[in-house]
Ligand SMILES: [Ca+2]
């Protein structure tokens with residue numbers, strides 16, 4: 583009897599420790615902007631549309647939201663998420679954001695996946711230290727998109743993304759992988775892709791760009807793959823220093839526009 587009650591006490595303690603490790607996310611609002619603030623623990627959270635402009639924020643992997651399982655916010659326009667330090671995981675699924683969506687990942691090895699979303703304003707995602715995975719899938723953004731990876735290795739993947747204005751992706755000195763696949767930018771503005779130093783890989787496949795595309799792969803031995811891409815206003819793709827390789831498939835540009843490959 584005493585043994586089993588002691589075991590039960592140990593199990594309760596273990597459960598409490600696990601909950602502490604997953605931390606708590608605080609959801610508040612400033613006007614029609616939803617503020618989602620993580621703590622220093624490894625937070626897991628999921629944002630989903632609840633219909634009529636409402637958004638439900640659910641804790642995953644033991645993370646609590648305002649001390650409970652989930653919080654629903656009505657009539658949300660913009661969203662700002664800051665997961666703080668720790669290895670955080672953010673899923674944003676099937677959400678319409680009528681304003682701006684900002685995601686700050688803090689330090690730690692973080693992951694964010696934006697899927698089946700529509701963002702009427704701008705999209706900002708910021709990593710800091712650690713190794714970050716940033717994925718955007720089947721999503722339309724009407725205004726600027728700005729992604730800044732972490733100082734460690736970043737993995738930035740766009741798959742089925744429609745862009746309305748500018749796109750800028752910047753990664754740091756680590757070994758980064760940036761992949762743009764199935765991109766509709768034929769009504770968008772200028773694109774800048776800067777992978778920083780370190781041995782990086784940049785893939786641009788099945789894409790159409792209305793405005794100019796500039797890519798710089800920085801120092802380090804980099805690898806560029808470009809295939810089935812229409813550059814309506816030309817492109818400058820530069821491997822910079824290091825031993826760089828390029829694999830070039832079908833690339834189209836109108837007469838008078840150049841697609842330059844430098845440093846490969
Ligand atoms: Ca955190």
Ligand SMILES: [Ca+2]
Nearest residue numbers: 668687689690
């Ligand atoms: Ca973090």
Ligand SMILES: [Ca+2]
Nearest residue numbers: 777778779780
């Ligand atoms: Ca890099």
